[in-house]
Amino acid sequence: MEAIGPRSHATVLKVTEPEPPRPLSDVGAKKATSSVIDVRSSLSLSPASCSNDNSSHGGGGSATPATTDTSATFGSRLLTPKQDVFEYNAWDHVDPGSDHERYAEEMIRQQREFPAPAEEKDAYNARPNEFWDQFYQSNQNKFFKDRKWLKLEFPELFNWTSSPRFSSASRVRVMELGCGAGNIVFPLLQEMPDRRLMVHACDFSKTAVEVVKGTREKLQPEDQARCDAFIWDISSDRLPEGVAEGSVDFIVMVFVFSALHPSQWRQTIDNLYKASLLKPGGMVFFRDYGRYDLAQVRFKKHRLLEDNLYARGDGTRVYFFTSEQIHAFFGERFVVEQNAVDRRLIVNRKRKVKMYRVWLQGKFRKPDWLDP
Numbered sequence: 001m002e003a004i005g006p007r008s009h010a011t012v013l014k015v016t017e018p019e020p021p022r023p024l025s026d027v028g029a030k031k032a033t034s035s036v037i038d039v040r041s042s043l044s045l046s047p048a049s050c051s052n053d054n055s056s057h058g059g060g061g062s063a064t065p066a067t068t069d070t071s072a073t074f075g076s077r078l079l080t081p082k083q084d085v086f087e088y089n090a091w092d093h094v095d096p097g098s099d100h101e102r103y104a105e106e107m108i109r110q111q112r113e114f115p116a117p118a119e120e121k122d123a124y125n126a127r128p129n130e131f132w133d134q135f136y137q138s139n140q141n142k143f144f145k146d147r148k149w150l151k152l153e154f155p156e157l158f159n160w161t162s163s164p165r166f167s168s169a170s171r172v173r174v175m176e177l178g179c180g181a182g183n184i185v186f187p188l189l190q191e192m193p194d195r196r197l198m199v200h201a202c203d204f205s206k207t208a209v210e211v212v213k214g215t216r217e218k219l220q221p222e223d224q225a226r227c228d229a230f231i232w233d234i235s236s237d238r239l240p241e242g243v244a245e246g247s248v249d250f251i252v253m254v255f256v257f258s259a260l261h262p263s264q265w266r267q268t269i270d271n272l273y274k275a276s277l278l279k280p281g282g283m284v285f286f287r288d289y290g291r292y293d294l295a296q297v298r299f300k301k302h303r304l305l306e307d308n309l310y311a312r313g314d315g316t317r318v319y320f321f322t323s324e325q326i327h328a329f330f331g332e333r334f335v336v337e338q339n340a341v342d343r344r345l346i347v348n349r350k351r352k353v354k355m356y357r358v359w360l361q362g363k364f365r366k367p368d369w370l371d372p
Contacts, residue, residue, distance in 0.1 A: 079345065086349045094345035096292070096356045104292040107299075114301035116311055124311045125261055129233070131315030132205035132259075136181065138314075150184060151191060153361070154285045157250055161194050165281070166249075175200040175248045175277065177234045178256030182212040189223050200243055202232040235264035239276055248277045251284045258288045258319040262309065265329060273333045273366060280368035284334065289320045290341055290358030296320045326360055334364035 079091040096104075116124070124131070151158050157174060160166045172194075176184050179201035188199060201212050212229040219227075232240040234256070239245065251272060260268060272278055289295065291308065295318070303310045309319045327339050342359040 085345070085354065086347055086352060089347060089349065091345040091347075092343075094343055094356070096343070096345075100356055101292065104297045107297040111299055111301070111304040111310075112307075115304040116302050120302070120311070121305050124305060124315060124317060128259065128261075128317055129204045129206075131317075132203075133207040135314055135316055136205055136207040136211055139181075150187060153287075154252070154363070156283060156363075157188065157252070157285070158192060160249070161192075166196075169196060169249075171198055172196050172250075173198045173200065173243075173248045174250045174252065175202070175243065176252040176254075177202060178253065178259065179203045179212055179229065180205075180208050182215050182229075184252055184254060185212065185227055185229075186215060186219075189219070189227060195222070195226070197226055199227040200240075200248070201227060201229040202234070202240060203229075204231060204233040206231050234271060235260055235268045236271075237267060239271065243277065245276050246279050249279055249282050251278060251282070253284060254287045255289070257286070258321070259317055260319070261317070262306070262319070269329055269333070278366045280366055282366045283337075284330070284362075284364040284366075286326070286330075286360070286362040286364065288326075288360055289318060290343075290360045291320045291322045292356070293320055293358040294346070294355045321360055323360055326362055330362065330364040333366070335367055336362065337365055338363040 077088060077090065077092045079085060079094055085091070115121075160172060166172055174188065174197065176199065179185055180203060182201060185199050185201045189197070201209075203209050203212075209229050209231050216224055216227060216229065228242065230240060230242065257265070257268070270276070272284055278284070296308070296310070299310050303312070305311055305317065308321075309317060311317055323339055323341055327336060330336060330339075339362045340360070342357075342361055344357045346355040346357060347353065348355070
């Protein structure tokens with residue numbers, strides 16, 4: 001794992017975890033045929049985005065019901081010209097500015113001069129699941145915190161109980177892709193006692209799945225019956241056993257798309273959309289790394305695999321996206337209900353160092369027969 005950062009060009013830094021999330025607003029609903037939602041300068045998500053991040057491994061988020069006001073401001077701690085930037089550990093909705101962009105581009109230029117050796121690239125790309133196995137063997141369920149921000153960021157996972165759409169449903173299925181140690185699965189089960197809820201947790205790391213199964217065994221029998229865990233590569237052309245085609249109501253993808261090689265993105269989107277996992281009208285909830293995030297500019301020599309795709313020190317891969325890319329991937333087939341950029345400024349008050357975090361978040365709905 002990359003733990004060193006671009007300090008004043010040479011000090012080792014550790015990003016501290018921010019305070020728990022505060023509510024934020026959403027991006028207005030857009031049709032799949034609409035143009036890219038430009039949120040780079042006008043939108044930013046809440047402080048929650050930083051929680052659970054651990055620098056270069058997945059972070060968090062938080063949100064409230066949608067509005068058509070695309071000028072809405074996310075987060076509540078805003079930096080004004082009269083305030084001291086080092087007064088607090090973190091600030092919301094901070095545009096890094098052109099100086100930081102030039103700095104990030106220079107760091108990436110240097111990364112391109114010293115990419116990963118060809119033989120290492122082949123190893124990282126040929127056996128990605130093995131590196132994640134090693135990660136979970138070392139960390140088990142102790143690395144990531146439970147993603148308790150989920151209810152703020154994706155309330156649809158919780159308020160379906162009062163939706164007419166599900167009033168007659170005998171089963172409501174949530175599927176988490178790249179479940180890791182279950183930091184979404186188990187908080188969701190705890191928060192949602194409705195016995196109609198069924199949570200499918202999958203990961204291509206067998207060790208991660210074993211960790212989830214071990215935690216599941218500690219649940220009450222009635223909650224054990226509401227979840228399962230299994231190995232599945234989401235970029236595979238085979239659907240997982242035990243999950244019927246078109247049976248899933250909600251899919252959660254939190255810091256998982258970035259672990260894929262770009263050549264796997266198309267098949268993954270196909271799996272989500274076609275007569276496969278999602279029901280018509282089903283939702284995908286997405287969160288992942290944004291371009292020029294601190295974790296990207298921190299990478300040193302011999303970590304770059306391809307443009308914007310890196311191998312961490314533990315061998316796991318990570319890609320850094322733009323909101324335009326995310327819209328292009330999902331907007332071809334899904335109704336884009338949110339495509340937002342979450343920007344936060346983290347500061348080390350003792351060392352007077354600024355660090356910029358960038359995440360992307362989206363909500364994508366599979367059209368149903370009611371859509372024109």
